Amino acid sequence: MKESKTKIKGSKSTKAFNVICYTVVSIAAMVCLLPFIILVSGSFSSEQAIRFEGYGLLPKEFTTAAYELIFKVPQTVIKAYGISIFITAVGTIFGLILIAMTAYVISRKDFKYRNVFSFFFYFTTLFNGGMVCTYIFYIQYLHLKDSLWALILPGMFNVFYLLIMRTFVSAIPTALIESAKIDGAGEFRTFFSVILPLLKSGMATIGMFLALGYWNDWYNAMLYINSEDKYPLQYMLYSLLQKAQALANIAGQASIPVADLPSNSLKMAMAVVATGPIILVYPFVQKYFVKGITIGSVKG
């Protein structure tokens, strides 16, 4: 009698909760999806239609002019994709191992100086040398000018990701490390064969963030890359867009002939071109966010 009562109560509240869940998540999804649809349709609208009628859910005066501008020289775009994929892959793989390893060490409760090192890393998020000195140092002493390493190395070790990763590592029971030690495993073996397999969701998260960071980074390319054949995709697109904006900005002050570019639809098309591939990768990352992934390993 008593038992069935709680059951009914439970299912009732569960049902109500489910309704709320679905509604809230659906609304949130709509709010996030609509602008994206507008963006895609904007990228296929003519510049004049956007100017006079604004944006809508469907393309106005359908045209592919903006994409044609981006893909004017298809080889450059393909090359830029290649560069982006290269730096994203290399940076993410090495960065991920580095971050996971470091996070593991600074979350070890028996490691005496973990707070000191945490602070040593954290401090760099508060202070930095400023653009000028960083630039000079990288160029003159590290010789990173026009080198792809300038796009990979500075972003490889992100302290924010390190500290988030630390919370994932901390969630792993200390007992596991101890039992591994008792089994005679060295620190490296403990880390690679015991800790890493348990870090899947954390690794998926941080790996995705690293990849997104590399994929979206145009700033380092702007500072350090000179030759156009080393432009990553985002910077290639960014420079296209900036050209229109910069010319408009200085037109008031300078005696420079200014030509017009389809800036509105171009902005939208750029976003589509740059986002596309990463959206395709997302589902692969998602499969690691499955509830209870740690179960087997903990038991084993």
Next chain:
Amino acid sequence: MKKNFLKKVLGVALSMTLVAGTLTGCGSGQETKETQEKTETEGGAGALDTSEEVELVMYVVSDRPAGQDAVDENLNKLLKEKLNCTLKINWIGWAEYSNKYPLLYSSGEAFDMAYSATWLNFASLANKGAFKSLDELWPAYAPKNFEKATDAAKMQATIDGHYYCVPTLLSTYNNYGLIYRTDIMEGTDWDGKMETFEDVEKYCDIVKATHPEMEPLDISASGPEWQNVFMFDQGMSYVTKGLNSLLYDPAEEKPQVKAVYDVEGLKGFLEMMTRWNEKGYFSKSALSDTDSGKTANGKAAIKIHNIDSYRDISAQHPEYKFAFSNFVKDIAHLPYTQDCMVISNTSKNPERALAFWDLVTSDQEVYNAFFYGIEGTSYELNDKGQFSITDPDLYTTSAMWAARTDGLNLEQVGTPDDYQTSIDQYESQIVDGKGNEKYTGFVFDTTAVETEVATCNNIYQQYFYPLVLGYTDIDSGLEEFEKQMKVAGIEKIQEEAQRQLDEYIAGLE
């Protein structure tokens, strides 16, 4: 104990960075000083030694055109023969110039020459030691150019007592006014006049009535611009470009520097703008509109700028008809430093660089090869001597705009007929040493008031822009604007400007 250790780690880290910093020098100060001394002692030698072949490196601000290689090759053949040198052009793209351009001079990279301009903060960079002084080099190695440069141009190139750039030899004028559509007026009872604010209002009313889909005035986030038209119409001049809050009247015997809120008739102007706002001549959200191409794309009817913009917009949009009405009564030359060439502190061959510059700005063949590219391939000439660009995607004209020189510069096909007549008219109106022309050599050195200038520019944008567009109440808005400007130190700048202006006038006599 833990805390002490933490302190120590911090200390060690910091001292390490400092040591590394001194080792690396973070900018090669001493080196440049040495090279500077060297060239100064050699500078007086005069005759140019071309026995050794050199590669000159030039930086320009623009995106590299696809067809640049062929143009370079063609030019270098000429240069090899005439000066035993080649030119390598490096490009700072539009996406990066605002960050990278100042960095160019602090990175210690060796290059010879670069484009500079008022909009690239030429004066401020020169003040901070970014360029090589040209006191001896310019007259010695670019004598023809030096001779052609006017006295005013030389004064503008002088910062802190030294020449720091070679200004353009192309005359430009301080004309400013309305670029407006005439084709949309066809079939209306418009009287064709566009000389006063009343005319503008009449024109706008007609646009409103006949073309409701258009905005009569093209105003966007870059600023309202109409305050400039008003100031120039009143005969006022800005103390310096980039500081729009201080003005003077060049017609006065001893001009007094005035703050913008003290200019006569300002209230009447603001009342008119408020009325225009209410009539809907422009958007109530114009200051957030980033679209600056509304006139060029047929969305707006009147754009404010100069005759060169009028020429460009007419050439680019033959489907519309434009006219230009200048609102500046007192025509004078614009500063020649608007476009200029600077020699880098790190230049290894400043003599050859200047010799090259002398050649480009005096020899039509080299000028064409440098500026327009290859005849028949990148540009074509018609029988009137006007040039047209064959394929804008491949090559337009050089981004080294400072090379443009009166007499060498060609007119582009599609230039409106009244362009050259207006220019000639401007030139004929100018009387040396009178009105605005008297002050073209005046350069306001803001070093002493840099902090105040930074703040005042901010206040101007924050409080005055909305006032100009009639978004805020005139009386309380003006009062607040004045109060904020005073707190920001406008009076200190005013004093400094007055002192420098008086000095300038005294120096003329």
Next chain:
Amino acid sequence: MGTHVKNITQEVKKNKALFVMLAPAVVIVLIFMYLPMSGLVVAFKNYRYDLGVFGSEWNGLANFAYMFNSGTGWLITRNTILYNVLNLITSQLISIVIAIFITEINKKHFQKVTQSIIFLPYFISWVIVGVFVYNIFNYETGMLNTLLTSLGLEKINAYSKPGLWPFIICAFNSWKWCGYNSVIYIAAITGVDAEIYEAASIDGANIFQRIRYITVPCIKPTIITMLLLQVGRILRGDFEMFYQIVGNNGQLFNATDVIDTYVFRSLLQNSNIGMTAAASLYQSVLCLIIILIVNRVVKKIDEDYALF
């Protein structure tokens, strides 16, 4: 000092492998972050290109003056902190709620699709958000006013109401980061041992109790880390966001100006490297002070949650 050295050498001996694992990160951080930091001295110098950072003359605190000489320093500092606090609370709260809701959804396909969709705004750069904001709020043709007029209501001139903008900015910020942040929480929730949930449902806990007594406590360390990380940037405004949404519209500055936008506008004309560094140093020092205080408080409450 002697004892410290002894302690360290002892520790290194004991945990040699751990130090080896730490070494690559330490070297990278030292080279790429600490060494360029020496450049911060330029904040106290009158920078000249020909003299370089270390050769330039000292000029005391003159580079800091422009931020404070008209009383704006206080206003922009306050704005920056308020915006960060507001954004921090709303965006984290929304992310947590979304993360919990999504993980509670049983239909796998719906779960996956919505999760992907919510991530979309992250890819929309602020430039485009700026375009959207203008197209929503502009007085004449904006979507908001078109909607209001079609409903027979009066138009709103949003650009003349600075008071609205903190909410608008906050809403867009949450919108953009919600997917990104919720990934962290979703990962944290999925990391929770499923057995605990099973045990709880056997004990008859309802869904609310489960969330309250299992999910929330389990992701608490993540929440606190995220909060602490955000507090560490409490004086840094997201420049792109403010610049693209507000732009040059002076009407809104009093309500929307943060340190980064103010500095950007002030130095547009003279590209003063010393002044830029001064602003950044001011932000860094204040951040350091605040984070040290907050971290100490957190440590007092529960040592495990402290950042360092």
